[in-house]
Amino acid sequence: MKITEVKLRKSFTSRGDETVEATVVVGGFSATATAPAGASTGKHEVVHLPQGGANAAIESFNTNQIIGVEAGDLKAVHDALVAIDGSDSFSRIGGATAFAVSVAALFAGAKADGVPAFTKVGLRPQMPFPLGNVLGGGKHAGPGAPDIQEFLSSPVGAKSVLDAVQANIMVHRQVLRLIEKKDPSFAGGKGDEGAWAANLSNRDALELVRTAIDSVSKELGFRIIMGVDMASSSFYSNGKYVYRREGKSFDRNEQLAFVEDIIRKYDLKYVEDPFNEEDFEMFAELRKSVSSLIVGDDLFVTNYRRLEKGVKIGAGNGVILKVNQVGTVYMARLFAETALKAGYTVITSHRSGDTCDSYLAHLAVGFSSGLMKSGVIGGERMSKLIELSRINEEHREVSLWRSTV
Numbered sequence: 001m002k003i004t005e006v007k008l009r010k011s012f013t014s015r016g017d018e019t020v021e022a023t024v025v026v027g028g029f030s031a032t033a034t035a036p037a038g039a040s041t042g043k044h045e046v047v048h049l050p051q052g053g054a055n056a057a058i059e060s061f062n063t064n065q066i067i068g069v070e071a072g073d074l075k076a077v078h079d080a081l082v083a084i085d086g087s088d089s090f091s092r093i094g095g096a097t098a099f100a101v102s103v104a105a106l107f108a109g110a111k112a113d114g115v116p117a118f119t120k121v122g123l124r125p126q127m128p129f130p131l132g133n134v135l136g137g138g139k140h141a142g143p144g145a146p147d148i149q150e151f152l153s154s155p156v157g158a159k160s161v162l163d164a165v166q167a168n169i170m171v172h173r174q175v176l177r178l179i180e181k182k183d184p185s186f187a188g189g190k191g192d193e194g195a196w197a198a199n200l201s202n203r204d205a206l207e208l209v210r211t212a213i214d215s216v217s218k219e220l221g222f223r224i225i226m227g228v229d230m231a232s233s234s235f236y237s238n239g240k241y242v243y244r245r246e247g248k249s250f251d252r253n254e255q256l257a258f259v260e261d262i263i264r265k266y267d268l269k270y271v272e273d274p275f276n277e278e279d280f281e282m283f284a285e286l287r288k289s290v291s292s293l294i295v296g297d298d299l300f301v302t303n304y305r306r307l308e309k310g311v312k313i314g315a316g317n318g319v320i321l322k323v324n325q326v327g328t329v330y331m332a333r334l335f336a337e338t339a340l341k342a343g344y345t346v347i348t349s350h351r352s353g354d355t356c357d358s359y360l361a362h363l364a365v366g367f368s369s370g371l372m373k374s375g376v377i378g379g380e381r382m383s384k385l386i387e388l389s390r391i392n393e394e395h396r397e398v399s400l401w402r403s404t405v
């Protein structure tokens with residue numbers, strides 16, 4: 001069915017950043033979506049909003065050019081948004097506007113057709129396990145916190161999404177207990193995604209999360225894997241990885257040795273952005289030497305051309321998919337297709353500044369993801385996790401990811 005109306009409004013993310021909300025109407029049906037916004041953004045992402053912010057983005061959007069477009073046709077919606085914008089990077093309407101319209105169109109189209117939204121992505125649906133950060137540092141926390149941005153937990157041995165969500169909550173609580181033991185003056189601070197922001201060295205943080213995961217895994221009787229998002233582009237400067245918290249700096253070979261060491265020592269099964277966003281070669285080196293998921297976020301920025309370049313040399317074996325890095329669901333689907341064809345695991349992800357929208361769960365299933373990265377606690381995180389568990393309960397025909405690590 002065709003789009004009959006599009007309404008845009010200025011809105012805000014959980015961090016208070018300006019963003020755009022879109023309502024797309026398809027006959028008697030409508031859906032509303034709001035774009036999230038990152039803090040440790042990749043250099044090659046589309047621009048979130050133009051100069052002048054959400055108001056400028058909304059003013060430059062000509063709604064007439066999208067009326068009459070088939071809501072469920074991802075490419076047609078993408079083409080209309082590119083035509084309205086007139087640049088090749090959504091620099092006038094903003095990636096936020098492209099995102100909000102593209103996602104709302106998919107959901108309104110699904111409602112009009114009476115089908116689950118995840119089927120509209122057009123790939124083989126798969127139920128991912130939640131992957132959430134329980135302890136944070138880097139750009140999501142203040143000084144004193146670890147340089148590594150996220151310490152992650154994923155209960156891949158759980159029987160259901162709901163059990164996995166609960167297991168991650170238990171790990172989050174256990175991490176708090178261990179922090180308080182180490183530092184009785186800890187005031188309970190949290191970073192942008194609800195992960196604890198404590199005054200810890202990288203090694204102490206790794207050790208502490210390892211202990212928390214092991215004890216919850218033992219208690220529940222199923223496997224919980226540990227991971228990190230190093231977001232290392234955010235502390236890469238003049239050819240060096242600068243660990244401010246430790247007062248150390250590493251060249252790329254020393255960084256490789258450090259990452260290999262922590263993978264082995266703390267049994268990390270998931271490592272995101274261990275190298276700078278331009279260093280495809282080092283992602284390939286690490287991929288050869290370990291069996292964990294080596295995941296590109298700032299490296300690929302959901303851009304299938306960058307991924308094609310990575311696939312050629314075996315850079316990593318997993319990809320972060322964030323629709324707002326490229327602007328539209330259509331571009332993200334091209335990216336997911338490229339990843340799946342090359343045998344890479346897709347991890348569909350929230351942003352550090354997000355909203356209470358729950359569409360991410362449907363997109364994660366639709367993109368055939370192995371994991372959905374969306375935090376552990378907080379309203380804007382929980383909405384997605386609970387929606388994922390609803391889909392899991394209502395669509396038993398969609399099987400859960402079988403962990404490859």
Ligand code: PGA
Nearest residue numbers: 038039040041231351352
């Ligand atoms: P961001 O961080 O949303 O602030 O970019 C999340 C991530 O790096 O995965």
Ligand code: ZN
Nearest residue numbers: 229231272297
């Ligand atoms: Zn990341």
